[in-house]
Amino acid sequence: MRKYLLKRVFYMLLTLFLVATITFFLMKLMPGTPYSNQEKMTPQQIKIMNEQYGLNKPVWLQYLIYLGGMLHGDLGTSFQYSNQPVSYLISSRIGASAQLGLQAMIFGVLVGIIIGSFAAINRNTWIDTLCTVLSIIGKSVPNFVLAVLLQFYIALKLGWFPIADWGGFSYTVLPTIALGVGPLAETARFIRTGMVDVLSSDYIELARAKGLTKFGIVYHHALRNSLIPLVTLIGPYTVALMTGSMVIENIFSIPGIGEQFVKSITTNDYPTIMGVTMLFSAGLVVVILLTDIVYGIIDPRIRLSGNGD
Amino acid sequence: MAERILDVKNLEINFHTYAGDVKAIRDVSFHLDKGETLAIVGESGSGKSVTTKSLMGLLANNAEVVGGSIMYHDQDILKKSEKEMQNIRGKDIAMIFQDPMTSLDPTMKIGQQIAEPLMKHKKMEKKKAWAQALDILKLVGIVDPEKRINEYPHQFSGGMRQRIVIAIALVCYPEILIADEPTTALDVTIQAQILDLMKELQSKIETSIIFITHDLGVVAGMADRVAVMYAGKIVEYGTVDEIFYNPQHPYTWGLLNSMPTLSSTLLEAIPGTPPDLLDPPKGDAFAARSAYAMKIDVEKEPPFFKVSDTHYAATWLLHPDAPKVTPPTEIVRRQKLFAKMSANKSVKA
Ligand SMILES: Nc1ncnc2c1ncn2[C@@H]1O[C@H](COP(=O)(O)OP(=O)(O)OP(=O)(O)O)[C@@H](O)[C@H]1O
Ligand SMILES: [Mg+2]
Numbered sequence: 253m254r255k256y257l258l259k260r261v262f263y264m265l266l267t268l269f270l271v272a273t274i275t276f277f278l279m280k281l282m283p284g285t286p287y288s289n290q291e292k293m294t295p296q297q298i299k300i301m302n303e304q305y306g307l308n309k310p311v312w313l314q315y316l317i318y319l320g321g322m323l324h325g326d327l328g329t330s331f332q333y334s335n336q337p338v339s340y341l342i343s344s345r346i347g348a349s350a351q352l353g354l355q356a357m358i359f360g361v362l363v364g365i366i367i368g369s370f371a372a373i374n375r376n377t378w379i380d381t382l383c384t385v386l387s388i389i390g391k392s393v394p395n396f397v398l399a400v401l402l403q404f405y406i407a408l409k410l411g412w413f414p415i416a417d418w419g420g421f422s423y424t425v426l427p428t429i430a431l432g433v434g435p436l437a438e439t440a441r442f443i444r445t446g447m448v449d450v451l452s453s454d455y456i457e458l459a460r461a462k463g464l465t466k467f468g469i470v471y472h473h474a475l476r477n478s479l480i481p482l483v484t485l486i487g488p489y490t491v492a493l494m495t496g497s498m499v500i501e502n503i504f505s506i507p508g509i510g511e512q513f514v515k516s517i518t519t520n521d522y523p524t525i526m527g528v529t530m531l532f533s534a535g536l537v538v539v540i541l542l543t544d545i546v547y548g549i550i551d552p553r554i555r556l557s558g559n560g561d
Numbered sequence: 562m563a564e565r566i567l568d569v570k571n572l573e574i575n576f577h578t579y580a581g582d583v584k585a586i587r588d589v590s591f592h593l594d595k596g597e598t599l600a601i602v603g604e605s606g607s608g609k610s611v612t613t614k615s616l617m618g619l620l621a622n623n624a625e626v627v628g629g630s631i632m633y634h635d636q637d638i639l640k641k642s643e644k645e646m647q648n649i650r651g652k653d654i655a656m657i658f659q660d661p662m663t664s665l666d667p668t669m670k671i672g673q674q675i676a677e678p679l680m681k682h683k684k685m686e687k688k689k690a691w692a693q694a695l696d697i698l699k700l701v702g703i704v705d706p707e708k709r710i711n712e713y714p715h716q717f718s719g720g721m722r723q724r725i726v727i728a729i730a731l732v733c734y735p736e737i738l739i740a741d742e743p744t745t746a747l748d749v750t751i752q753a754q755i756l757d758l759m760k761e762l763q764s765k766i767e768t769s770i771i772f773i774t775h776d777l778g779v780v781a782g783m784a785d786r787v788a789v790m791y792a793g794k795i796v797e798y799g800t801v802d803e804i805f806y807n808p809q810h811p812y813t814w815g816l817l818n819s820m821p822t823l824s825s826t827l828l829e830a831i832p833g834t835p836p837d838l839l840d841p842p843k844g845d846a847f848a849a850r851s852a853y854a855m856k857i858d859v860e861k862e863p864p865f866f867k868v869s870d871t872h873y874a875a876t877w878l879l880h881p882d883a884p885k886v887t888p889p890t891e892i893v894r895r896q897k898l899f900a901k902m903s904a905n906k907s908v909k910a
Contacts, residue, residue: 454663460619461658462678462729463651472677476668552713553667 260544264537271533272322272526276315279522286331286520305331318526327530328523332515338527342509346531348418349501349508353494355424356431361486363432364439369478371440372447373470383440390437399430399503416505427504431497435489442485446478453477480551487539495532563594566736566769567616572629574611576621583838585611587793589629593737598763598770600780600801602816603790606835609773612790613739615639616771617656618646633737652682655735659742661722665714671698671725672710678733697728700765702758720751724758734766741773756783777820781805786871789813792835792846799872806899809866809874811851814892829889845876853878853886 287293287301302308306317321328327338364387371383406426407415413425450456451474459469496510509528516524548554574586586608593599601609614620616631618638631638633653641649655678658664666674675697676690685693691710698706701724714722723743730738740759744752756779763770772783780787781801788798789812797810808814815831833850836842842849848858857863857877866879877883887893 454658454660455666457619458656458658458664458726458729459666459677461617461650461656463647463649463681464677465647468681473666473669477666480668551668553715 260541267537268533272530275526275529276318279525280311282520284520327527330524331521332519338523341524342527342531345507345509345512348506349496349510350494352424352427352431355428356493357435357490359428360432360435361439364436365443368440368443369447369470371444372451375448387437387440390433395430395434396499396503398433399500402426402430418506427500427506431493431500439482442482443478446481447474450474450477476550483543483547483550487543488536491535491539495535565592566595566634567593568632570630573627574615575625575627577623581839584841585793585838589795591788591795593769593771596767596769597785598772598783600772600774600784600787601790602774602777602780602787604775604835607790608793609790610741613741613771613773616739617650617654651678652733653735654737655730657726657730657740657743660746661719661726664726665722667714670711670713675729675732682733697732701728719747720754723747723755731762731766735768738768739771777816792841793838797874803872806895808892809868809879810876811853812847814888818889818891
């Protein structure tokens with residue numbers, strides 16, 4: 253088991269290194285420069301600026317310098333926010349995004365599991381149809397439309413929750429719902445398909461022959477087996493949500509990282525682009541490892557070597 | 562006389578399908594006495610599984626019980642609610658399924674799978690139920706049960722899994738055990754072991770067994786009585802000796818003829834296929850495949866004719882006016898043996 257983990261960690265680092273390298277060079281290929289008003293700048297000014305940010309050095313040297321910094325946890329300095337270190341920029345904003353993403357994911361997956369199970373248990377009845385229609389709507393309505401509707405009806409008309417801004421938990425409720433509907437619909441669809449399959453299997457028949465109640469059969473046997481295909485979906489989805497959603501953060505004025513990232517791309521803010529990409533990739537490789545571990549917990553047949561037989 | 566614990570009378574079950582009603586069970590009656598083993602044999606599709614599922618109240622959603630009764634002691638199973646059936650299933654009537662590779666939950670420890678019926682029916686705590694699960698694991702011949710109780714189904718071979726399925730079925734000491742082709746999916750050597758185990762446990766646990774199979778070969782050593790099913794009906798029933806050595810229905814002849822024995826090297830499969838149960842034939846359903854069919858067979862359904870107190874067959878050949886026919890050679894050989902056996906018995910008596 254330990255050997256296995258060490259091997260996995262090595263591959264994770266290798267992956268991150270490759271991502272850093274590829275992103276770095278791709279980024280250099282992007283058109284434009286980091287300066288917003290280049291037309292008004294004299295060649296001298298540009299030269300000074302380039303020197304200041306190290307952009308006058310050959311690309312391979314810039315790359316080595318960047319890698320070197322990264323090893324020490326230094327992600328460079330943002331171009332758009334004068335002299336703010338990228339690591340500070342990220343750490344001050346990732347909190348809100350991560351909280352929102354995690355909440356949205358928990359909400360979406362839990363409600364999705366319930367709705368999907370309901371649909372599967374009542375297969376081919378109106379309940380099933382209703383659940384399917386709901387999840388299609390949830391999947392096809394863009395989340396900013398839902399966000400605006402929630403703001404208007406729940407926040408403005410009913411006044412149950414704040415319209416926007418970032419404060420206590422109550423501020424997170426509406427954006428959580430808006431952001432969580434996507435994973436909710438996806439989860440419901442996955443669970444329904446999986447559980448319909450599982451419910452027609454022999455071991456469910458045997459569970460019925462034991463005299464278990466309907467609820468007992470679903471809860472103790474069907475659910476766990478239907479969760480297996482969902483595991484692969486949840487991990488990457490969570491990372492994607494936790495690293496920020498530009499639209500939702502914009503609509504609810506949440507000081508998250510999603511908006512930051514998009515801005516950094518349009519302004520060629522190289523260090524910020526790199527920083528956020530690396531964060532996202534790191535999240536992803538960690539989550540993939542976690543997924544494999546969770547997979548083994550849920551499905552004993554693929555338990556990691558050294559832990560099973 | 563032995564205590565009668567199950568009495569099925571005139572059972573009729575249809576399945577609603579898009580093509581129409583499948584008349585899967587057509588006027589089936591049989592009974593089960595305490596401690597005995599009844600084998601139900603017949604080709605694929607003859608209605609064996611549907612019959613047993615109706616005993617458990619586990620029929621598919623599109624099934625409709627059109628008529629009849631299933632008396633378990635003095636209660637009609639067909640009149641019970643789902644809740645009441647849950648209290649009978651796994652406790653009084655338990656079941657073993659055909660394919661041990663798929664009938665265990667792959668994500669649950671086998672200890673818990675065996676403990677579940679105890680926790681449900683005997684209201685046992687988990688710890689106590691697991692202790693009892695351990696005992697029954699020993700009983701069904703699992704080696705090193707203390708370790709294996711914590712393992713998952715994929716860590717066991719097919720034969721071992723079927724032992725576990727048997728353990729689950731027997732853990733509450735049910736009065737009736739239904740085994741629906743419990744050895745069909747297993748190797749021949751493993752088959753024999755499982756059958757031996759079932760016999761051994763039957764005497765220990767004092768359960769009655771309904772043993773479903775399409776293979777007459779495994780019946781001889783297992784059953785006390787045999788019911789032969791064809792196209793949703795029972796066409797002949799009697800003691801094992803009566804069915805094996807004095808069969809009367811041409812379908813039973815066909816089954817025995819297609820069964821490998823030491824003396825016969827020639828295997829004859831029954832020609833043709835069973836009738837479509839969407840629109841079953843009017844007379845004897847086997848007539849179309851029978852070399853012994855008479856005119857009346859296609860016109861009128863034969864009633865049961867009595868052969869002995871325990872032996873009945875639904876074939877017009879037993880009617881007093883029917884012409885005498887000579888069964889296949891193998892059957893004649895068997896009937897001669899039977900005559901000898903009865904002669905011996907009456908001498909002794
Ligand atoms: N849910 C269902 N809907 C429609 N028809 C069904 C259904 N279940 C069973 N049948 C039909 O009922 C008949 C009897 O089926 P059953 O499963 O009892 O056969 P069997 O004797 O157990 O055969 P096998 O040896 O293959 O297990 C078959 O013709 C089958 O097609
Ligand atoms: Mg069957």
